[in-house]
Amino acid sequence: MNLTDGNWPPALREAVVGLAEGEVAAARLGFFAEVMGWGPDPGAWPTTPEPELLALARLVMQGFGRLPAARVARRLGSLRVAAASRVRAVGAAGRSLRVGTGEVEAEVPEPSHAGFFGLDTYRLRHRQFDGALGPWITREVLIVGDAVTVLPYDPVRDRVLLIEQMRMGPFGRGDPLPWQLEAIAGRIDPGETPEEAARREAVEEAGLVLGRLEKVAEYYPTPGAVAEYLYSYVALCDLPDGVAGVFGAVEEAEDIKGHLLSCDALMAALAGGEISNAPLLLTVLWLQRERGRLRG
Template sequence: MVQGAGPAQTAARAEYLRAVLGPGGPPDGAEGLALAALVLRGVGHLPVELAIRRLPGLRVEAASRVRAAAAAGRGLREGAGEVEAGAVEPSHAGFFAVDVHRLRHRRFDGSLSAELVREVFVAGDAVTVLPYDPVRDRVLLIEQFRMGPFGRGDPLPWQLEAIAGRIDPGETPEAAARREAMEEAGLVLGRLEKVAEYYPTPGAVTEYLYSYVALCDLPDGVAGLFGAADEGEDIKGHLISFDRLVEVMASGEIGNAPLLLTVLWLQRERARLRG
């Protein structure tokens, strides 16, 4: 509830919440509270029909916010503390979403910043996983069309990547990695080795990635064509040796941060994994 809201405004917000989530309301627990708060951002900005269409993404975002709240605390980072944030305004709700934030934050010299108006591209937490066969010393990459390179004007907007996908509500990052490997490559993964977890584009995007290398059996013929038809996916597998992987990276053909980071990690840990 907004502080100071009158009875009519409170009733309108409650009605909006019921219309979007149904009579059962949000689920119990932290994710449910986060979901309700995200839905209520749409009051006065998004029609109910559009909010309902955005609901699957809001569920993913709510789960992401719960994981964010449990993130690592201070170490080297000092931060300046206080953030004065106003109401968030949803400005676009499509395949992805864009929110407008108005805020001020404490600066390192102790002063308070001027009001900042910033658009944030909303994308939920996701995983990447690179299948690695330590016996045959080979990996499986996937290739697919990507809108980022296309929008930049790249004449070849297909990317070589690790297997990747969003983490569903109620799902762990590890479970998401195993599900995505089956969906995008037909693979059953063995032991997962965490590479890192990180914001790939913290200046403007909420996305947070959990990257893994997975020990896996990769015999000849395992690479194929996969992808979820209802999501418009068209995915081709590439089965290559570790040495060829390093050559492709050195040539500049790998152009996305999660795979670059994972290959560098695998270079460091390969002897241990093969042992």
């Protein structure tokens, strides 16, 4: 691909090329352009906010010399989600209790798997609490990206809408009934805020237009091995009889059934162990605490 260095914004070129020069630099630029589907005219390149584009470039280039460009290109959608997640992670709030230094020395991760999600193998070491650098360790990380969950709540009728769908996690564990009762959930698309994603997913998964969003929490659900960060909400909305149906994106093979439950039935399901996924558990406990305020 005939792409001259002069076509590239300096920050993007540095993210793609690093310290490489000559033929290696040209090969790296060509690889990135092929993955992105870019031609030789920079005026035709789609615009992406620079922080997300630079993060995406670094993720794409992890596959250089390891994976064919066409295979990386098939994952471009999920890599964009991961890149946007990295930008949000850098802009996250500070800390008051944690005393870790943040000093981590890591080699370039090895992409062990590149499917709908990625699995990267890291070799790293970090500063320990006694001040010394720890030993080199090897760890695998499932690259998922940021997502939202939202529980629709009607404070007038004092009821919620849950969704039910088959889930691969319980299936892979050997659960004989891998269908889960959940809050509405989905990935945050590049360029979206978590709130916008929550509203979009409510339409796609339940046909609902949400009112005011109440933030429950933001958190890592499985920090030991999964690069996923969740933003959970309760949304005030109108939930009349007959609003629950079957929804989902056909192109994503989604098959999602809605369930209307009174808040008393929801709390009974919680107490009886019928709710078995962390985001919904957390959200129901929050609703239990805030229910009186929301009804008022």
